[in-house]
Amino acid sequence: MRRSPSQPPAIPGLRFERQLGAGGFSDVFLYEQQLPRRQVAVKVLLAEHLSEQTREAFVAEANLMAQLSAHPYIVTIYTADVAPDGRPYLAMEYCAGPSLAEQAKLRRFAVADALRTGVRLASAVATAHAAGILHRDIKPANVLTNAYGWPALTDFGISQAVELEVPTNAGPGRPGDVGSTGASGTQTVGLSIPWSPPEMFEDEPHPDVRSDVFSLAATVYTLLAGRTPFEIPGQSNGAADLISRIERGTITPLGRDDAPASLVATLQKGLAKDRANRFESAVDFARALQRVEMELAYAPTPIDIPNLVQPQSQTPRPDTSSSASDETRVRQVPTVEAQPRPGVPSVQPPVGDETVVRSAGPLVQPIQPSAPITVGAASAPSETIRRDRLETAAAGPAEDPDADTDGRGGRRRLTRLLVVGGVAVLAVGGIAAGIIWQGAAADPKPTAAATGAPIQLSDVPSPKPFGVNISEDGSVVTFIWDNPDPQDGDSYIYQVTSSGKNSPKVPTSTYAVDLKPSAPGAQLCIEVVIVRGGVTSPDPLEMCSQQ
Structure with a gap:
């Protein structure tokens, strides 16, 4: 049985309109702010959950939330305060659309x-x-x-x-604690x-x-x-x-x-x-x-990650790209x-x-x-999401002449760096690639394909396994591989090797293929090579389905 909603607090400068929702620890109300005039959603903590510790935690958490409010896909926090009746509240962006x-x-x-x-x-x-x-x-x-x-x-x-x-005897939290509220x-x-x-x-x-x-x-x-x-x-x-x-x-x-x-x-x-x-x-x-x-x-959707690091901690690098209009705005993301x-x-x-x-x-x-x-074949659970089809469409990526691209067998990486203050876009090629692809070199050496030199056998790497997935009934096996050094124009050739006879070699521009085994649950193996400028990988990748 749901509880009755709490009474909306009287907040100076805001006029109550109606309730928007209720949760286990708070209620959300719609108010009209008088100056500047706009509608705001106000989240109010329930009186029965208040204590000195939760008040302090609420203030500290609101400060953390303020760091995120400028993001286009995060609800904006306008202010945090305590209502005259003693209940803390947050005034937030009102999102009128459906969830x-x-x-x-x-x-x-x-x-x-x-x-x-x-x-x-x-x-x-x-x-x-x-x-x-x-x-x-x-x-x-x-x-x-x-x-x-x-x-x-x-x-x-x-x-x-x-x-x-x-x-009550808790000491101070360490700076940078995830979700830390100072305790x-x-x-x-x-x-x-x-x-x-x-x-x-x-x-x-x-x-x-x-x-x-x-x-x-x-x-x-x-x-x-x-x-x-x-x-x-x-x-x-x-x-x-x-x-x-x-x-x-x-x-x-x-x-x-x-x-x-x-x-x-x-x-x-x-x-x-x-x-x-x-x-x-x-x-x-x-x-x-x-x-x-x-x-x-x-067209790839941009990955928008604003700069959350102090400017003095950045090390500028020279711009290695002629176009910066479509790169993803990124910063290094520490894990927690x-x-x-x-x-x-x-x-x-x-x-x-x-x-x-x-x-x-x-x-x-x-x-x-x-x-x-x-992810390898051994890690793929048998209960998976699959489509019942034999062939994968060889749909290539959309061409974007203005984007900084790094082909991955038809897949391109777009990076955009948002610089503090909006003064300039720095190190589009080097920093963006280094941040997005952890450990990637900031100044990659020119490849044979880029310089026009003949492609040598040693220039073509072997594919790497990405995953082998099997449908629940065992009737479809999906093989997925990855290109460790993608170049524009790369394609692939796969061949079924588990049939006991010479199967045809099938070219494809995609990095995944759905195949049907001879019988549900039967083992299915393939070999895959990368094709670059007419030269194939010296060592094919072999992938097999689970028994």
């Missing part, structure tokens, strides 16, 4: 719309991670629509600050089961940026499928059912014939049961979605680690958008980013 949850109930998103929304949300989440903030409750209901029709992520750690339970101790964690990663269901959950990546992937999946990744239509989908499927990695097939294998593989990697097999960061997830956009000949996960609830009713709150352990802390992890 993604409301939109997904009405229709399934087109692939292009879901990709664009996913990249924009990943930009918002990466910005929060760079500021040392984990969201921990990413779901369609927490993504509103602003006046421009853009997604606007909300509830960034606000409930986290409200729900802190700080011991250390235990806290409660928001948990929306259908979009939560399996680590959140352990007795002592320790989420990190990859936990938010899981929820991002689950949100994009929901937009495409019209349901959450672990719901099975016509079956019981209570909390215990969903938790069991999430912990087993049992993803329900997407059911979209227009979704390419690369998109399915991207979602599966983001939803991997083991966080070590997920994308290392929200930026990596966004880049994967961009590659799908370019494969489908869509560790946070609590609630125990498995025993409830059985169908699970909606409500956030379940459990007690958890210490606050998380930023850590240094680690190298990207490659």
